Amino acid sequence: MSAFDELSRILRERHLYGSAAATLGWDQETYLPPAGVEHRAAQLALLSGKIHALGTDDAFRAALEAAEDEGLPGQQANLREIRHHFDRATRLPQALVEEDSRASSLAKAAWARARAENDFPSFAPHLEKLLGIAREKAEAWGYEDEPYSALLSGYERAATTTEVAGILETLRPQVAEIAAAAVERSEAVSADCLHGPAPVEAQQTLNREVAESLGFDFGSGRIDATAHPFCTTLGPADVRLTTRYDEADFTSSLFGILHEAGHGLYEQGLPGDDAHLPSGSSVSLGIHESQSRLWENHVGRSRPFWEKWLPRARELFRHLRAVELDDFLAAINRAGYSFIRVEADEATYDLHIILRFLIERRLLNGEIRVDEVPAAWNELFEELFGMSPSSDAEGCLQDIHWAMGGLGYFPTYTLGNLNAAQLFRSAMADAGVSAAFARADTAPLLAWMHDQVHAKGATLLPQELMESATGTPTRPDAYLTHLRERFL
Amino acid sequence: MSAFDELSRILRERHLYGSAAATLGWDQETYLPPAGVEHRAAQLALLSGKIHALGTDDAFRAALEAAEDEGLPGQQANLREIRHHFDRATRLPQALVEEDSRASSLAKAAWARARAENDFPSFAPHLEKLLGIAREKAEAWGYEDEPYSALLSGYERAATTTEVAGILETLRPQVAEIAAAAVERSEAVSADCLHGPAPVEAQQTLNREVAESLGFDFGSGRIDATAHPFCTTLGPADVRLTTRYDEADFTSSLFGILHEAGHGLYEQGLPGDDAHLPSGSSVSLGIHESQSRLWENHVGRSRPFWEKWLPRARELFRHLRAVELDDFLAAINRAGYSFIRVEADEATYDLHIILRFLIERRLLNGEIRVDEVPAAWNELFEELFGMSPSSDAEGCLQDIHWAMGGLGYFPTYTLGNLNAAQLFRSAMADAGVSAAFARADTAPLLAWMHDQVHAKGATLLPQELMESATGTPTRPDAYLTHLRERFL
Numbered sequence: 006m007s008a009f010d011e012l013s014r015i016l017r018e019r020h021l022y023g024s025a026a027a028t029l030g031w032d033q034e035t036y037l038p039p040a041g042v043e044h045r046a047a048q049l050a051l052l053s054g055k056i057h058a059l060g061t062d063d064a065f066r067a068a069l070e071a072a073e074d075e076g077l078p079g080q081q082a083n084l085r086e087i088r089h090h091f092d093r094a095t096r097l098p099q100a101l102v103e104e105d106s107r108a109s110s111l112a113k114a115a116w117a118r119a120r121a122e123n124d125f126p127s128f129a130p131h132l133e134k135l136l137g138i139a140r141e142k143a144e145a146w147g148y149e150d151e152p153y154s155a156l157l158s159g160y161e162r163a164a165t166t167t168e169v170a171g172i173l174e175t176l177r178p179q180v181a182e183i184a185a186a187a188v189e190r191s192e193a194v195s196a197d198c199l200h201g202p203a204p205v206e207a208q209q210t211l212n213r214e215v216a217e218s219l220g221f222d223f224g225s226g227r228i229d230a231t232a233h234p235f236c237t238t239l240g241p242a243d244v245r246l247t248t249r250y251d252e253a254d255f256t257s258s259l260f261g262i263l264h265e266a267g268h269g270l271y272e273q274g275l276p277g278d279d280a281h282l283p284s285g286s287s288v289s290l291g292i293h294e295s296q297s298r299l300w301e302n303h304v305g306r307s308r309p310f311w312e313k314w315l316p317r318a319r320e321l322f323r324h325l326r327a328v329e330l331d332d333f334l335a336a337i338n339r340a341g342y343s344f345i346r347v348e349a350d351e352a353t354y355d356l357h358i359i360l361r362f363l364i365e366r367r368l369l370n371g372e373i374r375v376d377e378v379p380a381a382w383n384e385l386f387e388e389l390f391g392m393s394p395s396s397d398a399e400g401c402l403q404d405i406h407w408a409m410g411g412l413g414y415f416p417t418y419t420l421g422n423l424n425a426a427q428l429f430r431s432a433m434a435d436a437g438v439s440a441a442f443a444r445a446d447t448a449p450l451l452a453w454m455h456d457q458v459h460a461k462g463a464t465l466l467p468q469e470l471m472e473s474a475t476g477t478p479t480r481p482d483a484y485l486t487h488l489r490e491r492f493l
Numbered sequence: 494m495s496a497f498d499e500l501s502r503i504l505r506e507r508h509l510y511g512s513a514a515a516t517l518g519w520d521q522e523t524y525l526p527p528a529g530v531e532h533r534a535a536q537l538a539l540l541s542g543k544i545h546a547l548g549t550d551d552a553f554r555a556a557l558e559a560a561e562d563e564g565l566p567g568q569q570a571n572l573r574e575i576r577h578h579f580d581r582a583t584r585l586p587q588a589l590v591e592e593d594s595r596a597s598s599l600a601k602a603a604w605a606r607a608r609a610e611n612d613f614p615s616f617a618p619h620l621e622k623l624l625g626i627a628r629e630k631a632e633a634w635g636y637e638d639e640p641y642s643a644l645l646s647g648y649e650r651a652a653t654t655t656e657v658a659g660i661l662e663t664l665r666p667q668v669a670e671i672a673a674a675a676v677e678r679s680e681a682v683s684a685d686c687l688h689g690p691a692p693v694e695a696q697q698t699l700n701r702e703v704a705e706s707l708g709f710d711f712g713s714g715r716i717d718a719t720a721h722p723f724c725t726t727l728g729p730a731d732v733r734l735t736t737r738y739d740e741a742d743f744t745s746s747l748f749g750i751l752h753e754a755g756h757g758l759y760e761q762g763l764p765g766d767d768a769h770l771p772s773g774s775s776v777s778l779g780i781h782e783s784q785s786r787l788w789e790n791h792v793g794r795s796r797p798f799w800e801k802w803l804p805r806a807r808e809l810f811r812h813l814r815a816v817e818l819d820d821f822l823a824a825i826n827r828a829g830y831s832f833i834r835v836e837a838d839e840a841t842y843d844l845h846i847i848l849r850f851l852i853e854r855r856l857l858n859g860e861i862r863v864d865e866v867p868a869a870w871n872e873l874f875e876e877l878f879g880m881s882p883s884s885d886a887e888g889c890l891q892d893i894h895w896a897m898g899g900l901g902y903f904p905t906y907t908l909g910n911l912n913a914a915q916l917f918r919s920a921m922a923d924a925g926v927s928a929a930f931a932r933a934d935t936a937p938l939l940a941w942m943h944d945q946v947h948a949k950g951a952t953l954l955p956q957e958l959m960e961s962a963t964g965t966p967t968r969p970d971a972y973l974t975h976l977r978e979r980f981l
Contacts, residue, residue: 038716038730
């Protein structure tokens, strides 16, 4: 047995515990009875401790060092990534890890209450605490340009604040301009044609048929209902999507499923035998989100897609029988300013992200204080959207991310949009892919994504992956072209 | 911290892993995508190993011995039971445990195939293997009268073959006589009135209302659908029932839920803070089954119950609107001989158990060989039921128990019937319980079961529990009286 095999053995055991914990987490969101929460928390705390220990203890360190000394040529990318994650995990003092876990637990509960009661001051001390912990973590992890990079790169491997700030600065004026034009044009468009009786069962039928036709394998996956839709992977052949149903608008669950199925297709496309290794793992949130946005927006809001699916939707939902394809497409692609990020359309979405990035970066650099967040939010919102939220509940309290200690997470949404457009453009440059796509046959598109993205796992860094798949690192141009084509 | 606290700490950790494994097992039966089975098996194997090690290793032995030396007066029953289970677990050589696990895995697959193809000879070598392992286990565990006791007492703590054989010998002629009369009387009764369109949603509504009215707490439990109904406990406030739906007969899922809810009420009634200790655990299968049979048969097939629920059922199922209460009661309480145990009615059920007990006891004692099982089964079936199965699929291959190595399990079903009748008689001797029951108010009955059975956990041995609750150990008389009243 090679030293790498021994390292793999430990990682496989760790992955078994990790996927067991993921299953308990999935159950908690879908089916756990309310009173079962306390015991579930105790189970998850035990498993988390076990998983952390298996990946950081002396036995793991020794196995990793032995595998590095051995230096199997085929495992260099895996060894690089395993070392990276080991170093990140072991650079944090145990006391800080525990404080972080406790503080974010309390902050999540405080946030939910604060949002419900529109009471930012009651949440502020928690955010202050998490901000302090985030700064300590950034110092422990290290960074080249500024502390924010240490956090950001936990979600987007090897990304720096300088790069991301550059991209968002380029985007800001152009997205603002496109959004303004799109919103103006959309004033003449009504979404009324989408609304009508949509029994859950009929939505489930359509969602399943669509997901299946895109290549989502229900032999290795399923769909359940939750308040907050997500995709989670419980094993190499067990990918679970969730959605929620609006019985007056079938597009809500359908676009949700297109988004989550995009994540799911990536997960189902990873090399299953390597599920415990970087080579069988997704590479970053910005790449993951590219897959969800690709299927949701580039495929799911396209004309060929609805040429195929509108007739089927008309069979399931009577109110669509009088709706023409052009009106339907206009309705699903209309734009409007809104206060809530998760309800934002494609044209305005990135403005929400830019705002959050500007605020969290300033917070971390000490340029604004926690108690100044609501004012900073509202001022920026006015600048970007030309309107101001009437309450913090629909302003700076709307997202859970900061309450989870997730500073640095938001930019990956916009990176996902950019990557999606850039990957889609490159795929469509293949005549076979684009000819099939024109007939709503997306099998060649999926095969392209599989070869260029899914099959790579995390053996390339995100920007190496983008270069290898599209010829350049992530740039705004493909995305801006896409937005202009869609909205102008 | 006392030595007992340290022992408890280990048991609590073990219980967290155990309940995590139970959750994965539940998911496997309810929602796991087909291709996820292999990874799930690997997760469960890892967790089983961990759970076994935590309860048998040197650290556990030392903690147990220290707690025994400490001898806290309030923990004597827990210490007795913990010692008992530790000794049983550690008396088996590791090689035998692994061989057993492998052999029963293979046997289960072979059994499913053999049953589908009515091919006993292909299953025989597996049964032979498991029989050999069962004999080895019995020798390792030890017994007073005969090897069968060592297996039986794994399901029914402290039970002996001699006792159980005595009870079944007493029952056999009397049950046979009652069954014959019941079957004859039932010839004039038709079950047609039960049959009619029963949409799953309407069944779910009724099942939930009924389970809730019996006291099943949906804040700490739920119902899902599976091919084979069961009740499983995933945590002290997380009890899950399953059922299956026949869309032409609502009574199938309803009586299934009454049965499983009986198990669930026991589980929800156990002292939750002691879930990791014997004092918070169920005591035996024969007591567990008493609770399911009590709510299924003594409550759920009674006149007061249907005086309350038939009007509600008529609202949900139109075909019942023309059905009178007396005809309905006659239909749900009719008897008939059938080949399949799980479809058997109350009057004939124990004949199926007696047959299995006679065969497995003889097998274990070497009085018959594995290849003689089909002939022995058919001959006994003819004796007990006056008819003979036309195939082994509806004969000796029908149950999974032997394929799981579960020799000694079957008698606990009949012990459950006896215990149910005896506990019900004692509860009804309380004027408050019986007066309420006459109005279909079962809250006092549940409170009685809670005090006399559920709250005790496993601090009393099953027969001590029966004595404490009813004044005598398990005897056939209350059950025979019940059968006579119901069927004659």
